[in-house]
Amino acid sequence: MLLNVSYTDQRITKKIDEAVGKPFTLKERWAMGGIGSPKLFITETSIGIRNLLILDNNLDQCNIELRPRGIILRFRSLLETYALVIPFYKLTLYKGDIGIYSIYRDHYYVKVKADTKAIQKFFIKLQNYKADNAPTSIDDL
Template sequence: MLLNVSYTDKQVTKKIDEAVGKPFKLRERWDMGGIGSPRLFITETSVEIRNLLILDNNRDQCNIELRPKGIIVRFRSLLETFALVIPFYKLTLYKGDIGIYSIYRDHYFIKVKADTKAIQKFFIKIQNYKADNAPTSIEDL
């Protein structure tokens, strides 16, 4: 689900919280060693996201927030902030051969450059958290 999150809207916040859960409490964030990624540079995207990113001439970048039931990939275009909300059961991660990670949800995808150890550690954290906390059956959703 691709949403404009530039402005405070209770309906949008409710949609996000239903899909990926409410944000972690401060103590949980501390225990996990942080829930946000370093700055990620986008190398390739699906058509819908590309159409948003080409509106300005800035370098394409995003960040990822880990939530209890999924992740949120945020990026900016012009003066707007967009979020790709991905529950764990729809999240697919691929690691490319030249330091590129691909993040997929249905027909949306974002490929990012993983050129530092911090980025690689964050993607490992996502994979481990997904393995430990993803629903094992449809009733768990």
């Protein structure tokens, strides 16, 4: 689900928390070695996200926040912040040949450059966490 998260709205916060869980505590973040990605440069997106990104002339960039049951991919357009909320059971990751990671959820996708070791390390952490914590049956949702 693609949401405008520029302003504090309890309904949107509740919707995000229900989909991917509440944010990790400070102790959990410290133990995991951080839950946020470095700055990711967007190379390609689905049409819905592209229509938002072309509204300004800034570099297309995003970041990813790891949550207990999914991820939140955030990007900015004009003065607004948007979040693509992806639970683990809808998250699909692909690694391309030329250092491009593709992140899919239903009909939304974002392709980002993985040109540094820090970005590659974050995606390995994300894949390992997803493998350990993704639901294994419909009852786990």
